[in-house]
Amino acid sequence: MARTEQTARASLGDREGLLGTLMIAPAFVYIAALVGIPFFLAIALSMSSATIGDPSIHGFVGLSNFVHAIHESAFPLALRNSIIVTFGTLILTLVLATAESELLVHDFRGKWLLQILLILPWAMPVSLASVDWLWLLDSEFSPVDWLLRQMHLLGPGTVWGPANHLYFYGKEWLGLGAVTVINVWRLLPLATIIVLAGRTAISHEIFEQAQVDGAGFFRTLFRITIPALLPLLVVAGMFTALIVFGDMAVVALTTRGGPGYATQLLPYWAYLKGIEGGALAEGAAVALFMFPILLAGAILALRMAYRAESN
């Protein structure tokens, strides 16, 4: 009797609906706790009068934090700089990642060494990397300055003279350029790995066919390789753009947004305002400015990737 009862009852493993819900629950809790709640908290914060001294979100002030932020002189600069740095990094990264994947897809002597060198920036701790870059572009001891002086491009009586130093982190465009270059250096390995995965998946016969059909290097690159890589270029581009647009580490460790607000970026400005300046609510408002842009960018990129893939 007991045996028949046992076999008749369905175990948990047989109840697929319940089992599925149970198994997906941890992921749901995790996303809600670490993404959902902070996000709605940030929205609530941005519409309150909270400060570091009084971090309660009870004082509802509507959109006045946003209006106030827009009218600050730093806002248009930070927005402009964020867009410039993001697009600059995006374009340079995609061009270089395509070039690198084209190089790495072929076999040659010493390829392993090149692969290690190309992947190294990814494995390097941010603190160590920032020391490197602070020294490379230092106002007094920059080896880049030294190299330019040796080439007679910098110093008294030369094109970029008469000063002996470029002061990378002290000038608007050099500062933005430096931030862009460091971002490219940092994100190129990831983009290269993504693009290379796509490049190795393209059948070798396609390229041989193009060779026999009479296509030269550039025709093959622009008519065969890049269109075939497009879905992965979009993915790599999206990763790059989202990381750069939301990043404050590079600018915080180099120019610190200066001189004035000349190289200020939105995320760093939000941090300075909200945490350093104590205006929690305004900081949250500035940070949220980026959200619609990031969301629109992500949706657009995913749609492009999907369309390119389905073709």
Place this chain on the structure above:
Amino acid sequence: MATLELRGLKKKYGGIYAVNGIDIAIKEGEFLAILGPSGCGKSTTMRMIAGLEQPSAGEVLIGGKPVTHLPPRERNVSMVFQSYALYPHMTVTENILFPLKARDVPKAERETKLKWAAGMLGIEPLLQRKPARLSGGEKQKVALARALVRDPALFIFDEPLSSLDAQVRTMARSELRLLHDRTGVTTVYVTHDQIEALGMGDRIAIMQRGQVRQLGTPKELYDNPADTFVAGFLGSPPMNLLERGGRIVGFRPEHLLPALPETAANDAFALQVRVQRLEFLGADWLIYGQLEGGGQEEKILSKVSPSVAGTLREGELREFRVARAHLRLFDPATGLRVDDGPH
């Protein structure tokens, strides 16, 4: 359209010769099939003709001009790969026009050529499609149109039918040969399928271990194989090869027939065969037999008509005969043919 000549062509990969000295001259408009088992060097030979591989030694001449060190685009050869290698993100039209654009052919001429090639292969309704939406047979036609569109000196086909379904393949074979006859472009056709080589080639080059074992018309190769490799490779099933009196005796299964009791074995090679299995092949029957009387166990195959197969029983011992005119003799040491062969 042009002649093709290979002189002492060799290709070495890491100390091993994949192709070891090939000399072939192909006439203008000829259809040459290169046939061989996988790893025989036929693909490497083809790639050296196309310019995708540099030979270690030897010369390639197209239309009498040495092209050995020219890149593929300077050789004016068209190639159809096994996978068809259609450009996946381009429409059929863009695929066909690609080689013309790469050669800066004027737009008006491009349009004329496109119409001509598409008409030749009957693919006009497919022109706006992407390759992903084509069947295997349609892809093959698009690849052919793309190869045809620029008046190549030479066509190179790399097993172009092997990815088609069996039913489509027979039709495709005859269509491909008809296309060759209409356009008259000199063709090199690489395959491991002897039916394709026998059925389509004006001549066949049979390759093994980087060398051409025999070059001749399909009938020459089938009737008079130059060595035991060709004898044992060509034909389905291939020649029976038996060692008799210091010679290898070869004969085709369709020439080995059960002896009729009333006839005398006057001018025939007779064998006592234990019939082991009768296999129905449709039009023919295949007889699996074992020779009796010899020291070692020798298997033998015979291919007979249904009426003859009706007289045989599995397990019985019967005398089989081959007319002497159908015997081919080979040297056991070298594998080479030793009789002149009846002509």
